[in-house]
Amino acid sequence: MTTVDDLAEYDAFGPWIDEVRSPSEVPRLFRAHPLDLGAASLVLKVPRNIVRRDANPAMHLYDALLALDPEGLVVLTRTDDAFSARRVPLASIVALQNDSLLLDARFTVHTTDGDPLVVPYNGSARESIDRLITRMRGLLTPAASRPPAQAPGGSPTPTPAAPPAPPAGTPAATGVRLPDHPRDAGLVAAYADFAAGEPEITLLAAHPTLRLRPAGGALTRALHAVRPMTLHGAVVAATPGELHVLHRREWLARGSQADISDAHTLVVRRPDARPAxxxxxLYPDAVVVTLPTGGAPLELVLDADTAAALLAH
Structure with missing residues (x-):
């Protein structure tokens, strides 16, 4: 039987990710799970990947519900007409990843005690997942959410008479050169957008898109001459308690086609999950950086200098 709440859910349905503020806004399928909306910092419902003309009020219209509280993230995931629940304690999180290729997007949580938690979503709703990650950062590493320093009384810190130093997140402050390969313009723009909202960011390293030479014999080299292997560009930065890698969805790609995907890996600095x-x-000019997790290690593929800068921090 279709209820008033079901009709309201159907009327509001679309590719966007909505915030849940009241019990009536919890998707029907997930209402059997005990949720403390009052204790939650943020609750989001992720819609099914279907067009509206294929939806109807009797369907389960949401694939996942994400509820963040001070201790962890609860994820309810639909499977047909049932759902599973998983709680991820904040203390177990090693890294967060958010990547998209046009409308194909994924939010991934890597932990010390299990396989990665992967939530697919429509890329048009990335702002909502970014908001969730910002809330999670404030709980994982409180220093990351500190406002800019202020003088007593709430007024901004006085500016010295000398010209101010360039912001720590800019190439001018560190001597780090951002990639200038045409294929990396999107990464550079993504880093600029991210750094603009981070008063305590430090740019550590970057490398452009590189053509990799394989180890091996003449046949291997000949095959790569026809279809070269590319290491996509990446930018590495640090904020208090965190490391950030801005990159493409795939680290390596054969052929000459440009990659328009966008990815951000946030690594939580923790002594029990140090990068190695x-x-x-196969490619001597590439280094694989790994992070220990409960499942397969999280792997990042960088050039040697960028990998060394990440490992040093």
Whole structure:
């Protein structure tokens, strides 16, 4: 039987991710799970990947519900007409990833005690997932959410008479050169947007899109001459308690087609999950940085200098 709440949910349905503020806004499928909306910092419902003309009020219209509280993230995931629940304690989180290729987007949580938690969503709703990540950062690393320093009384810190130093997140402050390869313009723009909202960011390293030379014999080199392997560009920065890598969805790609995906990996600095590295087995100019997790290690593929800067912090 279709209820008034079901009709309201159908009327509001679209590709966007909505915030849940009241019990009536919880999707029907998930109402059997005990949720403390009062204790939650943020609750979001992720719609099914269907067009509106294929939806109807009797359907379960949401694939996931994400509820963040001071201790962790609860994720309810639809499977047909049932759902599963998983709680991820904040203390177990190693890294957060948010990536998109046009409308195909994914939010991934890597932890010390299980396989990655992956939530697919429509890329048009990325702002909502960014908001969730910002809330999670404030709980994981409180220093990351500190406002700019202020003088007593709430007035801004006085500016010295000398010209101010360039912001720490800019190339001028660190001597780090951002990629200037045409394929990396999107990464540079994404970093500029992110750094603009981070008063305590430090740019650590970056590398442009690179053509990799393989190890091996003449046949391997000949095959790569026809279809070269590309290491996509990346930018590495630090904020209090965190490391950030802005990159493409895939680290390596064969052929000459440009990659228009966008990805941001946030690594939580924690003593029990320190990054390690090893040489790439086929490409001597690439380094694989790994983070220990409960499942397969999280792997980042960078050039040697960028990997060294990440490992040093």
């Amino acid at each position: 590295s090893h040489a790439h087995p």
